[in-house]
Amino acid sequence: IIESHLAIRKDKWIGKPTKRVEDPRYLTGTARYVADLELPRMLHAVYVRSPHPHARILSVDTSVLPGLGKSVWVFTGQDLRDVPPLIDHVALDNLLRTPQNVIAIDKVRFVGDAVAVVVAGDRYAAEDAAEQLSAAVEYEVLPPVPSVEAANAPGAALLFDDLGTNEIYRQTEKHGDTEKAFAAADRVFTTRFHHNRYGAAPMETRGVLANYERSEQQLTVWSSTQMPHFLRSVIAGQLGLPEHRVRVIAPEVGGGFGQKMCTSPEEIAIPFIALQLGRPVKWIEDRHEHLLAATQAKEEFINLEVAVSNEGKLLGVRGEFIGDGGGYSFNTESALIEPALAAKSFPGPYRIEAFDEEVAASLTNKSPVAAYRGVGWTAANTVREIMIDEIARELGIDPVEIRRRNMLRSDELPYRSVTGQLYDSGSYLESLELAMKTVDYDAFRTMQERLREQGRYLGLGISSYVEQTAWGSDSSAQAGTPLPSHDNSTVTVDPSGTVTVAVSTSCHGQGHETSYAQIAADGLGVDMADVKVVFGDTLTSPYGLGTYASRSAVIGGATVARASADVREQILKVAANMLEANPDDLVIEDGTISVAGTPSVSKTLAEVAYAAYWDSEVRSDEPMLTSTRFYDPPATYANGCVVVLAEVDADTGVVTLDRIVAIEDCGTVINPMIVEAQVQGAIVQGIGGALFEQFVYGDDGQPLTTTYMDYLIPTSTDVPPIEVLSLESPSPFSIGGIKGMGEGGQIAAPAAVANAVADALAPFGARVRKLPLAPDYVLRLMGKIGSP
Numbered sequence: 001i002i003e004s005h006l007a008i009r010k011d012k013w014i015g016k017p018t019k020r021v022e023d024p025r026y027l028t029g030t031a032r033y034v035a036d037l038e039l040p041r042m043l044h045a046v047y048v049r050s051p052h053p054h055a056r057i058l059s060v061d062t063s064v065l066p067g068l069g070k071s072v073w074v075f076t077g078q079d080l081r082d083v084p085p086l087i088d089h090v091a092l093d094n095l096l097r098t099p100q101n102v103i104a105i106d107k108v109r110f111v112g113d114a115v116a117v118v119v120a121g122d123r124y125a126a127e128d129a130a131e132q133l134s135a136a137v138e139y140e141v142l143p144p145v146p147s148v149e150a151a152n153a154p155g156a157a158l159l160f161d162d163l164g165t166n167e168i169y170r171q172t173e174k175h176g177d178t179e180k181a182f183a184a185a186d187r188v189f190t191t192r193f194h195h196n197r198y199g200a201a202p203m204e205t206r207g208v209l210a211n212y213e214r215s216e217q218q219l220t221v222w223s224s225t226q227m228p229h230f231l232r233s234v235i236a237g238q239l240g241l242p243e244h245r246v247r248v249i250a251p252e253v254g255g256g257f258g259q260k261m262c263t264s265p266e267e268i269a270i271p272f273i274a275l276q277l278g279r280p281v282k283w284i285e286d287r288h289e290h291l292l293a294a295t296q297a298k299e300e301f302i303n304l305e306v307a308v309s310n311e312g313k314l315l316g317v318r319g320e321f322i323g324d325g326g327g328y329s330f331n332t333e334s335a336l337i338e339p340a341l342a343a344k345s346f347p348g349p350y351r352i353e354a355f356d357e358e359v360a361a362s363l364t365n366k367s368p369v370a371a372y373r374g375v376g377w378t379a380a381n382t383v384r385e386i387m388i389d390e391i392a393r394e395l396g397i398d399p400v401e402i403r404r405r406n407m408l409r410s411d412e413l414p415y416r417s418v419t420g421q422l423y424d425s426g427s428y429l430e431s432l433e434l435a436m437k438t439v440d441y442d443a444f445r446t447m448q449e450r451l452r453e454q455g456r457y458l459g460l461g462i463s464s465y466v467e468q469t470a471w472g473s474d475s476s477a478q479a480g481t482p483l484p485s486h487d488n489s490t491v492t493v494d495p496s497g498t499v500t501v502a503v504s505t506s507c508h509g510q511g512h513e514t515s516y517a518q519i520a521a522d523g524l525g526v527d528m529a530d531v532k533v534v535f536g537d538t539l540t541s542p543y544g545l546g547t548y549a550s551r552s553a554v555i556g557g558a559t560v561a562r563a564s565a566d567v568r569e570q571i572l573k574v575a576a577n578m579l580e581a582n583p584d585d586l587v588i589e590d591g592t593i594s595v596a597g598t599p600s601v602s603k604t605l606a607e608v609a610y611a612a613y614w615d616s617e618v619r620s621d622e623p624m625l626t627s628t629r630f631y632d633p634p635a636t637y638a639n640g641c642v643v644v645l646a647e648v649d650a651d652t653g654v655v656t657l658d659r660i661v662a663i664e665d666c667g668t669v670i671n672p673m674i675v676e677a678q679v680q681g682a683i684v685q686g687i688g689g690a691l692f693e694q695f696v697y698g699d700d701g702q703p704l705t706t707t708y709m710d711y712l713i714p715t716s717t718d719v720p721p722i723e724v725l726s727l728e729s730p731s732p733f734s735i736g737g738i739k740g741m742g743e744g745g746q747i748a749a750p751a752a753v754a755n756a757v758a759d760a761l762a763p764f765g766a767r768v769r770k771l772p773l774a775p776d777y778v779l780r781l782m783g784k785i786g787s788p
């Protein structure tokens with residue numbers, strides 16, 4: 001038990017590697033997703049989407065459809081013109097707004113932009129009709145804007161004519177004295193880095209089912225979303241419904257990874273159509289549509305100047321972070337989600353005391369950019385760690401040593417980074433040293449040298465990181481994109497003594513049913529098996545923002561712990577009346593309440609709970625065993641180090657990963673088994689970004705990666721064993737010392753892979769300037785074909 005106002009009760013469950021209670025239904029195929037839901041009289045929706053990157057919609061001739069209004073229905077942007085467009089709310093005055101109609105009205109801004117929705121009695125009929133209608137849309141094709149460069153070229157076509165520019169944001173901010181730093185520098189290193197556009201590929205695509213029940217005057221929307229309550233507020237606002245008449249349910253969600261965070265236009269259009277038709281309407285995104293129209297992520301350009309001393313000390317940095325926002329600055333998140341978060345997180349675990357940041361974002365005719373695991377932080381970490389290795393190589397310093405010279409020591413924390421991020425605690429250097437020890441660094445260097453003589457190119461890449469977690473009002477402000485946020489949990493013991501934990505965070509694969517049950521079980525002194533965790537339904541969970549930005553362990557964990565502590569007190573009060581004892585003398589263990597030191601004087605939780613509800617002699621004035629608690633946490637910062645061992649095939653340019661070691665420090669660990677798996681999953685996604693994944697658009701603005709034949713994701717044969725080791729630096733600020741950790745692996749892995757490749761190709765003077773490290777790029781880096 002940690003003693004302080006931030007304490008949580010930690011006993012038998014927290015910290016124990018407990019198998020996930022939710023997994024049997026995933027493994028046996030009994031989990032139910034939106035696509036599995038069927039309602040009487042349900043109709044099926046299929047989208048007609050733009051084949052042009054940039055065009056004006058002149059007309060949609062719906063008369064071509066036989067059975068229109070009888071067996072087939074069509075909704076165009078005109079039909080939804082009274083629905084207000086989606087718009088972002090990031091509290092930055094000089095960010096230009098780019099309202100997005102949920103179905104385009106006058107203009108389409110990327111291939112895949114929604115032009116109409118066709119609804120029919122079954123999916124086949126809807127697909128056929130949609131195909132027919134696609135041919136009956138008349139467009140005036142406009143010049144495409146396929147890149148940031150094109151967006152800002154003189155005479156570029158404008159995505160939003162009234163804005164007068166495609167660049168919707170540019171702002172500089174100075175932190176510390178960079179003039180002095182650059183004047184004092186022995187050397188200045190520069191880079192122009194293109195971080196690739198890639199994105200989440202959840203096993204379940206997006207999907208929405210909406211139904212208006214006239215008798216109850218209630219609109220119910222089932223959606224594969226990470227934010228049920230937030231979505232309820234947006235739907236009510238957009239459709240002009242009283243919020244208490246809207247219920248949002250996220251059934252099983254087969255992965256979100258940030259993509260299912262903010263409101264998809266489809267989540268407004270489908271409920272609107274269901275209201276119009278008075279019948280349930282279901283839309284399930286197919287995979288091709290997903291690769292076209294779902295949000296993409298991570299594309300930005302980062303230009304750096306780094307001032308260093310001859311000893312490799314990082315003195316100051318000037319950085320320009322330019323986001324490619326795609327067709328719209330996506331609602332809530334905005335086109336700044338990548339560049340702003342990258343800039344603010346740039347310093348990472350290092351002592352960098354002077355930093356000028358310039359953040360910009362432009363619109364282009366591509367799918368909008370939104371969140372994907374490690375937003376902004378991935379790009380910043382990638383370019384910073386690559387630069388540190390290059391500086392080390394150039395100065396003849398070992399890559400471990402240069403990090404040692406610049407890293408913040410644990411006793412310097414709490415430390416406010418130059419960009420204003422308050423690092424609470426951590427093990428930056430310890431993580432690095434543990435990783436190097438685990439991979440046996442010296443032995444690797446010996447082997448590397450020996451094999452190089454045989455023409456084999458092995459490399460070792462290090463990537464140290466800090467991960468901002470616990471996204472609440474504080475974190476978002478420290479990230480440079482302020483948004484108020486908070487969450488709630490309700491813990492209830494029913495008359496039979498079993499426990500229901502209803503949370504506003506909304507799990508979509510992270511294992512909350514297990515980790516929250518562990519917290520409640522310890523908080524109440526019961527068996528985990530007696531705790532059920534519920535979420536994902538606005539009717540049964542308290543209001544909150546849901547699951548994203550590695551916030552649930554800290555916020556959800558704290559609210560569950562706080563509410564459990566309240567209920568524990570309520571239980572002890574009733575038990576004290578029953579046992580004629582002082583509540584302070586009672587203990588709860590394994591579901592039994594007894595007088596401390598006299599275990600024979602006891603009651604089971606079931607007996608106490610029953611009495612709490614039904615026995616007027618002993619119950620409290622309010623006969624309930626329940627509490628709802630709120631938390632808007634301080635920012636917490638997890639940290640770690642990922643080391644990748646790789647080999648490059650000098651003939652083909654193919655990179656093979658041999659071994660990965662990851663050190664994770666997320667403060668107090670709730671469930672080590674879940675943390676280990678989260679690190680592994682995130683690293684696999686980072687490997688995707690480093691070696692395979694990229695949404696490619698032609699100069700004509702046409703997407704070229706619209707199947708998994710072109711858009712490559714890592715498979716099991718691409719991933720080596722990933723060893724995860726844990727360090728624990730509890731946060732001094734958060735309840736229970738918990739920090740989040742869900743994104744660190746993806747933040748760190750791309751740089752670790754890139755640095756391993758650059759290390760392997762050091763004899764060729766390779767400098768990685770973009771990702772992914774596809775074979776042709778690797779061969780270019782080696783000077784074997786063309787130029788990089």
Ligand code: MCN
Binds near residue numbers: 374512681743
């Ligand atoms: N945990 C723990 N001890 C800690 C910290 C975390 O045991 N000190 C556990 C938590 O209890 C939780 C898991 O680890 O079960 C992740 O916790 P946390 O870091 O708080 O992250 P969230 O639960 O808020 O999940 C969000 C995070 C994000 S932002 C993305 S993106 C992502 C990720 O989780 N998307 C995922 N992991 C994912 N995993 C799956 N399977 N599917 C997704 O869509």
Ligand code: SMO
Binds near residue numbers: 226261371374547550
């Ligand atoms: S990208 Mo995660 O849902 O914050």
